[in-house]
Amino acid sequence: MDLLKQRIARDGKNLGNGILKVDGFINHQVDPGLMDACGRELAARFRDLGATKVLTAEISGIAPALTTALHLGLPVVYARKQKPITMPNEIFLTLAPSHTKGRTVELIVSPEYLRSSERVLIIDDFLASGQTILGLARLAQAAGATVIGIGAVIEKSFEGGRAALATLGVPIESLAIISDMSEDKIVFGD
């Protein structure tokens, strides 16, 4: 997606150790027009797969998942990292190691909003190691739901997430694939 790649090239920063700073337009300050365009494109790529729900993880997955869901006309559920008091005691919970946080986080979804009949499209801002997305897939599987596809705004292909997700056997779509961040570079690989 050229609009996104141009923005990453202009405003993204390689902070070293594979860390891409995009907090000026994706995950602290958000450009709503860009997120809407990303959502429209992800929706188009998955429109024919019969999804009934979009699933993401708080916090930075919310913006692209919301716009994707808006363009698909579907509800979106964001997995919580802490159980709110409004959630019932019986929950779906899994643990996912977070590379950028350096620790394991909980991903929690209420059974009220993830049923066995659902066809789930997983959307996140980043596909890196794939661990968060695998966690979301485990939540869907715990509910007896079917994962039908995975979409990411930015994929860091050098972190191996696509291979980690291959066992799910579903289409994986990324709007910008970065293949190399060594030596201060941001190299697009698609």
Added chain:
Amino acid sequence: MDLLKQRIARDGKNLGNGILKVDGFINHQVDPGLMDACGRELAARFRDLGATKVLTAEISGIAPALTTALHLGLPVVYARKQKPITMPNEIFLTLAPSHTKGRTVELIVSPEYLRSSERVLIIDDFLASGQTILGLARLAQAAGATVIGIGAVIEKSFEGGRAALATLGVPIESLAIISDMSEDKIVFGD
């Protein structure tokens, strides 16, 4: 806003102690069409005030702030509750007591995205005690920016937030005002 009030009346639940469960359409599962309608309405109410940026707090403020910002054509910044590694060491930070969490949370914004020239519209999902919104206003003031308005999706008027925010001297708009949640009721007050 009738669409929102009808949805609260149909799907909202009064859990007691002033806690309103709306996690089926606002803050766990999100109805993107409803959020888009709320954002359109909030944008219309503040369109003439010359805002340059929308400010909210993660997590549940993100959806309505994003749709409001989309309809105003402005960037949106969500204050973080933990400092990410992509943020510089010099930050704006304030503490805000969270009634529903029973503890104090940090609200953090990078100075990169909140400048003294900004005219800030604060958007959140709930206006209850007003403490989170007051915290966001302190962050804007710390940056030397000007708060020009406050918008909430749902106001619980019996928690006194509107009075707490009066010192800011800016317009406050809520799309649904709930005046009474005693005895299992959800009474609209506007």
